[in-house]
Amino acid sequence: MIKDLKRVVVTGMGAITPLGNSVDEFWKNSLAGKSGVDLITKFDATNYKTKFAAEVKGFIATDYFEKKEARKYDLFTQYAVAAADEAIKNAGLNFDLVNKNKVGVIWGSGNGGIQTFQDQIEDFINGGKLPRFNPYFIPKIIADIPSGIISIRYGLRGLNFSTISACASSNNAIIDACNYIRLGKADIIITGGSEAPINESSIGGFNASRALSTNNENPQSASRPFDIHRDGFVIGEGAGALVLESLESALSRGATILAEVVGTGMAADAYHLTGTHPEGEGAYLGMLDALEDAEITPSEIDYINAHATSTHMGDESELKAMFRVFGERKSLNISATKSMTGHLLGAAGAIEAILCIKAITDSIVPPTINTVEVEPEFADKFNLTLAKAQYKEISYAMSNTFGFGGHIATTIFKKWAK
Template identity: 50%
Template sequence: MRRVVITGMGALTPIGASVEAFWENLVNGKSGIGRITRFDASNFPCRIAGEISGWEPEQSFTPREINRKDRLSLYALKAVKEAIDQSGLLSSSYDNERIGVIWASGNAGIETIEDGLLEFAKNPAMVRFSPFYVPKSLLDTPSGEIALEYRFMGINYSVVSACASSNSAIMDALNYIRWNKADVIVAGGSEAPITRALIGGFGAMKALSRNNDNPQGASRPFDRDRDGFVMSEGAGALILESLEHAQQRGAHIIAEVKGAAMSNDAFHATSTHPEGDGAARAMRLALQDADLLPDDIGYINLHATGTRVGDVSEIKAIGQVFINHTPLLSATKSSTGHLLGAAGAIEAVASVMALKEGIVPATINIDHLDESIPAGIPLVRDMPVKAHLKNVMSNTFGFGGHNAIVIFGSSE
């Protein structure tokens, strides 16, 4: 099978609207969580979220484009442009029929869906919806929009596996290129979930933090006093390319995608397996796919969202797999919040930057480590640490029992 490399990355997050800004704020321990401004959340139990910082759609799109696209697509197109620009793909010779797009989201165009239904509820006798209502709200619209923008005519579809969606997209892209079904695939995910329906819905499940008086300290994986995750929005994009294709066009290679795997807990509709059995199985399969041993992994970007069961079960899963050597661990959601279906894409960017720069970003907001977390585990806290990394792992888990793991390796 062909080797697959990364030649471009893009990021749009609550702590930065580019890869450079995102990484700088991540290693400096910044939090992107604040009070919700998208709508009046004063009557909601959770009134905080991670909204995009440093960018507004008007900076990149015309009013006509904004009117015709949900934030889901706008975020995707913004992140993809940065990734494509970095890759230098458009300035080289390529076959657009051999370039695909595999894009992820957990919730589709929920803002469009919500706004349309609320308008209809005000006056159901009118039965009048926007002609853009359906195309703006569909889950696969971003993948189509990306293809249309760049005339990419290869493999094209969208992926949903809840909060594991982006890693699922990266895994699919990896395999299609390996199998010589494409030369280049734009992979990643976007999410625009800061709406009344999702804040209210996840809040009703008691999944969201209610630390409204301390937004920047609310996303606190592994802390004794954590009370749920903080919902965030944004997008991450990766340009995956066969090694041969990248070399032929003289592209700068950032990292290699070594392997990936998925599994399912088959345990509960929303809760992870308490012992982390499904997650452990996915990690083992990813190592096997990458032809690596546990000792070859230097850092794991944890899924850790700040839920009581999830954080502990992930550590238990790691303990099942990494018996003789535990890699450095950190939870970057402590800074970004949880981007749901886009989480894997953003954390892929963070993992690759850690590999490239030799820096493991810290888990912030741990004031009192949960007593259920084994003492002595190499959890990077408070300050980033320097490390020579050859291979890193990125974990994502989702409602429905989905587990998706991706392993990245140095380009050297």
């Protein structure tokens, strides 16, 4: 039997991104319209069709781990722990003062430890007849390890698992966290997602599928969502973390409430392995589901952080879906974070949720950069927040994420009011 559903609020956030290794730095650079994209430094990309990416800069693992411990974890797990640490501190959580049996972790990643996998297979192939593998090979590559490590680090004994739905993974993690708290299965859940996919395997694979931009002459402007000249997405890396909490828990410990999670929506394109439905059928259904869950009308949404990866079909289908849901609304602000950060794959939903919440609390919409010539059919339908941030009072913000396989995940955040 389903009991009365609990209200769910956000009390903490943390970020490791191509625009900065804290929420404050990420937010500041997003508002300034900076690009986190540049030529790849993690490996020699000379012979690759795409030679650029949105890398995290200045991340030092030993700021978060002992040197010996850091070697046990792939970079995607290191990013996860760093973002979770910031979110927990931001939430003012003292785990000695809460029931740790009711604190969980739900984490998303689409690729897991792909760098470790590549490195170990190369070592095996080049190592002669004797099969030698690192004893941490398996725990370093599997996608559920960040949720496990975060729980071990803080002794959290509540529900614990990972979500995998490609580029929708961290948004699905947020949705699951929200719903488990609503049902009373947990009081607090650390949630989000992380990726560290900038290596030969990922770049080569996405190049082979013709998904990546190859604008090597102008990498910082290569991610240009909704622009008629877009030619593919720019791969990024990093992590985003949120502390979700029941309203009762947050109030009982005097936490600062940043926003409320009021709507979650999920659907499927049921169309193609990697391509989106031409009419945005799944996106349309996901947004409607989230609106119904939030018990609000489309006219009440003030801001949408679009999935908007800068692929031809993906951007067009999302615009069609948004038009079906919202109609022509020039007052509706939409922006595309990936124009600045590139596409963080399974971590994208988490960092974009953070920007939605900051937009609500600070009453300002971050910009879409690089976009000059918008798809003609939609150029005048919405406010795509081009080039510069725009001040705006925001009561409800929506975040869209879509993944290979047709996965659709949408969340709606509300300005906090008792």
